[in-house]
Amino acid sequence: MSVDLYHGEPASNSLKVLQAIHEKGVPFKSHYINLPKFEQHDPEYLKINPAGQVPTLVHDGRVLTESTVINEYIDDVFDGPALKPADPYDQGLMRIWTKYVDEVFRPSLSFLAWHRLIPGLAKSLPEGAFEERLARIPLKEKRDKWSLAASGGFTERELEGWRHNLAEVAERVERALDGHDWLVADQFTLADIAVFAMGNSMPRGYAELVNDEKTPNWMAWLARMKARPGVAAALAMPDHAQFIQPKG
Template sequence: MLELYHAGLTACSKKVRLCLREKGLDYVSHYVELGKFQQHDPDYLKINPNGLVPTLVHDGVPIIESSVINEYLDDVFPDVPLRPGDAVERACMRVWNKLADEALGPNMVVAFSGPSNIGQAARALEGADIDDRLARIPLIERRNVIHKIARHGGFTDEEFATAREKAGFIVRRAEQALEAGPYLAGQSYSLADINMMPFLDRYRERVVPDVFTEKEVPRLCDWYERMMARPAVIATWADSEETRAPAA
């Protein structure tokens, strides 16, 4: 049995749900309310010591880190392969996966610290609640983000500008990559496209809409339209019970 602990519309949760749908896999959905900091509850930390979403549990065994989860799914359920057969394209795919994990994830934390559930929840913390909440966060990087928002009002204009600049670089890099083929890693639809899609979607919508245009990045806009037409993407992006926090 597959169980997915996720937080609805977060980019890392969406990319795992997209992979599951591309493979036609059924799973049990468990919504983790980031606005209530449920990702730091003791029971959740037993399956994900980092206190992050998503977590996949397969027959009782937890698998963490969204890109790792997607590679695991491709290993265990190979009927719909999502890694290129060509070694060069596989290498390109891994570069995009690494970029998603090491650059886009942290950059999104800054760019979306305002409207995100975590950002809003951190601003609502007061006094002793801040110290208690901070003490439960296992990763110092995430602890520092909550501390910065709760104690110091969030990120500076300069930090937001840097996040936008990084986003613009990534958008243009994707445009350049698409000169070699219809997909980010080349000729084959792969985990590179799946892992990047939620981030690029957010960049297009909220972070650098002035860069993500037909004039500036025509190949990327074409890629985006083709991605949005895929049945698995349509299903993953659709509003549904699994994209909303459970009613209180």
């Protein structure tokens, strides 16, 4: 059996899959893709992931992309502790969390981070280098968003909407953890993994939303997550990112 995982630093979608693979105890070969150096756009890597994104799992020569799909696959295919609840209804609740992370939490974080960081990145590069890198991004939607972000083109209304989403995430997670150790069915699941992948950096990046006073349940859950050997092993993976930190 061969398992190869192509991933970036232990944050965001890479952290999501790194947690699952470590929690499950699957032996795998790690291939670090340096995102700030745009290694995700190298022609060799594009052969396995034409979207030019991480993570990518290759299991016995078969390629799988999309972090949420990869995590379900890892749970289904490999031995180790179950990362999904047994009950189909609870599985549904778990997937509502993973969908919410993919459709609301993660994009809101990304767009706000791009708004903050990309203009500086574009200016820091030699003349024409940013445009050259933009041109190599395979996904048109991503290319357009980065181009817009570089010129400070997101509207105040959009920015406000994404900030509002993050405030809603903070409240929703805090409520779900009231009286519970984990988000769904009182067991550690892919829902915790997905929310943690984006939420781990919130007390640092959005301290006004996630902190000891406002969200004590969230803070205690973060500590519980980090105490898990699989999550700790995921967080200990190489981290050479520069501009992506600190808000993921």
